[in-house]
Amino acid sequence: MHRVLLLGAGKIGRMIARFLVDSGDYDVVVGDADPAALDRIASRIGVKTVRVNVESAAELAAALRDRETVLSALSFYHNPRVAEAALAAGVNYFDLTEDVETTRRVREISEHAKPGQIFMPQCGLAPGFISIVANHLTRRVETLDAVRMRVGALPQFPTGALKYNLTWSTDGLINEYCNPCDAIHEGRRMEVLPLEGYEQFSLDGVRYEAFNTSGGLGTLCESLEGKVRELNYKTVRYTGHCNQVLLLVNELRLSQRRDLLKDILENAVPITFQDVVVTFCTVTGQRNGQLVQYTDARKIYHQHIGGENWSAIQITTAAGICAVLDMHVTGRLPSRGFVRQEQVDFDEFLANRFGRYYESHIATRFTSAAVAADAATRDTISPEVDREPSV
Numbered sequence: 001m002h003r004v005l006l007l008g009a010g011k012i013g014r015m016i017a018r019f020l021v022d023s024g025d026y027d028v029v030v031g032d033a034d035p036a037a038l039d040r041i042a043s044r045i046g047v048k049t050v051r052v053n054v055e056s057a058a059e060l061a062a063a064l065r066d067r068e069t070v071l072s073a074l075s076f077y078h079n080p081r082v083a084e085a086a087l088a089a090g091v092n093y094f095d096l097t098e099d100v101e102t103t104r105r106v107r108e109i110s111e112h113a114k115p116g117q118i119f120m121p122q123c124g125l126a127p128g129f130i131s132i133v134a135n136h137l138t139r140r141v142e143t144l145d146a147v148r149m150r151v152g153a154l155p156q157f158p159t160g161a162l163k164y165n166l167t168w169s170t171d172g173l174i175n176e177y178c179n180p181c182d183a184i185h186e187g188r189r190m191e192v193l194p195l196e197g198y199e200q201f202s203l204d205g206v207r208y209e210a211f212n213t214s215g216g217l218g219t220l221c222e223s224l225e226g227k228v229r230e231l232n233y234k235t236v237r238y239t240g241h242c243n244q245v246l247l248l249v250n251e252l253r254l255s256q257r258r259d260l261l262k263d264i265l266e267n268a269v270p271i272t273f274q275d276v277v278v279t280f281c282t283v284t285g286q287r288n289g290q291l292v293q294y295t296d297a298r299k300i301y302h303q304h305i306g307g308e309n310w311s312a313i314q315i316t317t318a319a320g321i322c323a324v325l326d327m328h329v330t331g332r333l334p335s336r337g338f339v340r341q342e343q344v345d346f347d348e349f350l351a352n353r354f355g356r357y358y359e360s361h362i363a364t365r366f367t368s369a370a371v372a373a374d375a376a377t378r379d380t381i382s383p384e385v386d387r388e389p390s391v
Contacts, residue, residue, distance in 0.1 A: 001027040002329050005063055005091075007054060007082060008073030009037035011168065011311070012096065012124075015318035016073060017047045018306055019354055020325075031063045044308070054078050057085065064089040069328075071321060072096065075171045080105040083119060090114050092328065094321055096124040098172050098215030100182065110338040118328060120339040123321040125277065125313065126151040126233070127218030128341055129349075129358060133281045134220060136346035137294045141285030144228040149217065150201075150210050150280040152236025153313040155272045156301070162245075163238040165272035167313040170262050172215075176235060177245055178255040179214035182221045184231035189221055195246055197234060203280060203297060203366065210234035211242050219340045236278050273311040276301050297366035300358060315357050323355035 002025065006016055009032035020026040031052040032038050038049040052063040054074065064070060064085055069092040072082045076099035083106045086093040093110075097103060103121045110119035122128055130149050138144055155165040166173070180191040197212040216233035224231055248254050254261040277300040284293045300312045324344060327333050332348060349355040357363070 001025060003027045003066060003068045004029070004325075005067040005070045006030045006073065007052070007063075007070060007078075008032060009034065009041045009049070010073065011314055012317050013073035014041050014045065015310055015314040016071060016322060017041055017045050018308075018310075019318055019322045021045055021047050022306065023353065025329075029063070029067070045306075054081060057081075060085040061089060064091055067091050069094065069325065071325065073321075075169060076102045076175070077171075079121070080109070083109045086119070087112055087114075087117075090117060092117055093119045093121075094123050094325060094328075095121045096128070096317060096321060097121050098124075098127060099175055100179070100215055103219070107338050113337045116335055118334065118336060118339050120324060120328070120333070122218045122341055123324050124317040125153070125279075125320060126216040128320040129316065130216065130233075130279055130281060131218045131220055131341035132344045132346050132349055133279065133296050134283065135223070135342035137281060137283035137296060138224070138228075138285075140294050141283065141287045141292065143286040144224070145284045145286070145291070146230035146282075147220070147224065147228055147232075148230070148282045149233045150236050150278070151216060151233075152208070152210075152278045153316075154236070154238060154276055154278060156274045156276050157272075158238050161240065162269065163241050164269065165275070166265065166269050167272060167275050167311055168317070170265055173265070174258050174261055176213035176215060177249050178258065181212045181214045181233070182217050183212075183233075184221060184225065184228055187226075187229050189225050192232075195242060195249065197232065198242060199234070200239060201280075203278065204299065204364070207239050208236050208278070209239045209242055210236050218342075220342060223340065223342050236280065273309050273314075274302055275312045277312040277316050295366075298358060299364045299366075301362045303362045312362075315362070319354045319357040323349055323352040326352055326354060 004026050009030050020028050029048045031050045033053045042049050050063055052059045070086050072079050072095040076097040079095045079097050079102050083093050087109050106121045130151050134147050134149050153167045183192045192212050194212050200209050211234055213235040280297045282295045300316050302311050350359050
């Protein structure tokens with residue numbers, strides 16, 4: 001059995017532990033500084049636990065002893081320290097961060113990786129799965145024009161002016177709304193402001209809005225620089241949400257008082273496990289002398305697993321990191337150093353026992369059947385292929 005240390009016994013950590021323990025192929029130990037969180041995960045999932053303060057190098061080193069891989073489900077600011085400890089211990093490293101600076105630091109650490117040791121950040125939903133989808137669609141065209149990625153984790157039953165519930169890390173959410181965003185515009189790589197680039201679109205009869213947020217592109221800006229005219233990532237919300245966030249973040253300047261903004265959100269916006277994850281990716285480019293567009297759009301809903309109700313964001317995020325861990329263990333990923341999401345094969349990911357949650361009965365795909373036919377034949381493109389919902 002592959003020996004894993006999972007750091008973080010919160011909402012996402014519990015889902016990761018559920019998947020890995022139920023698979024029967026992983027020896028999992030969960031580490032956290034909160035004894036109540038450890039008791040909860042041990043009683044619900046029956047996993048081994050260890051109390052560890054990740055700010056202590058000695059405690060981290062002890063927790064990593066005899067482990068082959070560490071998965072971090074911690075807040076982004078802990079991850080560079082975990083990656084450094086993984087390097088020293090000679091174990092593989094995976095995380096869920098959306099933070100650009102954290103990923104840069106993990107990449108620097110990975111330059112000293114030992115043979116057979118990999119460092120793979122950004123393994124969740126966005127960045128993560130959406131980068132795998134986008135890279136897959138880019139291969140359908142001969143010359144790229146534009147790549148547009150849209151993702152949202154939304155309450156299934158929205159209420160209030162925000163039309164939003166907390167579904168994952170509040171620190172990560174604030175980062176998305178406040179930090180500069182990577183993009184490529186007219187062939188030039190740049191930073192754009194969060195909460196700008198506003199647009200609306202309809203999918204499955206529901207009206208959504210989307211706007212710039214930080215971190216969702218992962219490493220695609222670097223991978224596609226010089227190859228694409230337009231590349232951007234935007235977060236999906238129900239209409240009206242962006243204006244409310246602009247008031248909080250910009251007009252009340254809470255982007256400069258993030259601890260206060262976190263306190264407000266966590267004490268005023270309830271958590272929900274009845275949610276839906278929306279992913280919507282379009283790629284345009286030239287093929288066979290035509291300007292064509294390919295689209296992959298999905299909705300994934302919450303589900304009962306192991307006698308508990310799990311939110312869609314828990315399922316999709318945990319499925320992402322567990323699938324790439326599986327692929328690493330079976331030799332389907334590069335074997336040393338820094339690994340990007342776009343190096344993951346899309347079809348292998350969806351065929352994986354964890355990746356299949358993006359295709360299971362809890363997921364709805366809106367991609368045209370013409371895409372599947374084209375993927376099978378690699379022949380000329382039907383003029384009816386993959387129309388993007390009105391934007």
